[in-house]
Amino acid sequence: NMGCPVPKVVKSGEGAALLKNLPLAAEIIRKVVASVTIPVTVKFRLGWDSNQIVAPELARIAEEQGASGVTLHARTREQYYQGKAQWDYVAEVKRKVSITVIGNGDVDSPEAAEAMMKETGCDGIMIGQAALGRPWLFGQVAHYLENGTKLPDPSIRQKFELIEKHLQLQLQYSGEHRGLLEMRKHLSWYLKGMPGAAKLRDKINTLTTVESLEKVLREYESSVFEIEEQL
Ligand SMILES: Cc1cc2nc3c(=O)[nH]c(=O)nc-3n(C[C@H](O)[C@H](O)[C@H](O)COP(=O)(O)O)c2cc1C
Structure with a gap:
C-alpha cells in the first residue's frame, strides 16, 4: 500500500511517502515479489501533489519488478480523500502497462463503475467510501456490469x-x-x-x-x- 496518506505513516517514509522515493518503492516491490509465491499487487496514488505525478512511472516500475497488478487511487496525497478523482490517469496507466490495472476513486454507483471501466479501459474497480454502510453496493455493481439492470437497495x-x-x-x-x-x-x-x-x-x-x-x-x-x- 503506497497510497496511505495518514501523517503518522508518511512521517516515517511509508505509504504515500514512497511516491517521493521511487527507487525505494522499486526495491520494496522487487523484494516482496521475491519473497512470496502469491501474486503481488501494488496500490498507490497519482503522486504526492499535482506537481509531482508519478503514477504512470510507478506503474511501469511495478511491472518491471514483477508485480501482477496495480491499483490506482486517482487522487494525490495532497488531495487526501477530497476533490475529484482524476480518472484520466487510470487510462494512462492502463495504456502504459500490460499487468492488471484496477481503477479506484469516486466509484459510488453501478453507473459510475461502468463509466470508470469504459472511460479508462481498466480491468477492475475498487470501491472505498461509497461502500461504508452500504456493503450491498458491490453486489449491485457486479449485477449491473453483468446484466445492465439495477438491483434495488435492501428494505x-x-x-x-x-x-x-x-x-x-x-x-x-x-x-x-x-x-x-x-x-x-x-x-x-x-x-x-x-x-x-x-x-x-x-x-x-x-x-x-x-x-x-x-x-x-x-x-x-x-x-x-x-x-x-x-x-
Ligand atoms: C475509512 C477508510 C479506510 C481505508 N483504509 C485503507 C487501507 O487500509 N488500505 C488501503 O489501501 N486503502 C484504504 N483506504 C482507501 C480506499 O481503499 C480508497 O483508495 C479510497 O477511499 C479512494 O476510493 P473511494 O473514492 O472509492 O473512496 C481507506 C479509505 C477509507 C475511507
Whole structure:
C-alpha cells in the first residue's frame, strides 16, 4: 500500500511517502515479489501533489519488478480523500502497462463503475467510501456490469438483518471491546438518512455492552418499521 496518506505513516517514509522515493518503492516491490509465491499487487496514488505525478512511472516500475497488478487511487496525497478523482490517469496507466490495472476513486454507483471501466479501459474497480454502510453496493455493481439492470437497495428490514450479521461477525473478529467500538463507526454509516439517526448515533456511542446495543437497535428497528408501515 503506497497510497496511505495518514501523517503518522508518511512521517516515517511509508505509504504515500514512497511516491517521493521511487527507487525505494522499486526495491520494496522487487523484494516482496521475491519473497512470496502469491501474486503481488501494488496500490498507490497519482503522486504526492499535482506537481509531482508519478503514477504512470510507478506503474511501469511495478511491472518491471514483477508485480501482477496495480491499483490506482486517482487522487494525490495532497488531495487526501477530497476533490475529484482524476480518472484520466487510470487510462494512462492502463495504456502504459500490460499487468492488471484496477481503477479506484469516486466509484459510488453501478453507473459510475461502468463509466470508470469504459472511460479508462481498466480491468477492475475498487470501491472505498461509497461502500461504508452500504456493503450491498458491490453486489449491485457486479449485477449491473453483468446484466445492465439495477438491483434495488435492501428494505429497512433487510438492512437491519445485515446490521445484526455484521455486528456478530465484527464481535467474532475483533472481540467484544474493540468490536463494539468499531461497530459504532459502521452503525453511523448504516443509519445515515434513517429517521432520528443523529440522536440514535449519540445514544449508541454511550453504550458499552453488546446487550445494550442490541436492545437499542431492536427498539429503534421496531419504531422504524411502524413509521414505514404507516407510510
Ligand atoms: C475509512 C477508510 C479506510 C481505508 N483504509 C485503507 C487501507 O487500509 N488500505 C488501503 O489501501 N486503502 C484504504 N483506504 C482507501 C480506499 O481503499 C480508497 O483508495 C479510497 O477511499 C479512494 O476510493 P473511494 O473514492 O472509492 O473512496 C481507506 C479509505 C477509507 C475511507
